[in-house]
Amino acid sequence: MLGIYFSGTGNTKHCIELFIKELDAAAKCISIEDASVLDEIRKSDFIVLAYPIYFSNLPKIVRDFIFQAGTRAKP
Template identity: 45%
Template sequence: MLGIYLSGTGNTKYCVTKLVKLIDASADVVPLEDEFIIDKIKRNETVILGA
């Protein structure tokens, strides 16, 4: 599972992190601006997007 967020103030980051970790404690959470985002999306079956 992968959580992706776009957050200017940090609120969306907090919410996506909280949700993803409740579902799967070992999941990654990364910003949309991450330079390796495409590779991370391809490696995960489930992606949660918060914007």
């Protein structure tokens, strides 16, 4: 299990870390801004995505990450 997050202030990071540890103590969390995030995605069979809500929508950086990761994550 892998927790992937974007956190501007640290609140989302804190929440995803607590949530993931409750589900699987051995799981790890990684920021979408980390250089190795795509490698970690390839290794994982279960992913939880967390991000803050901006004006009832997801942040542009998260939307861009999802689209770009989808095209680059293929083996």
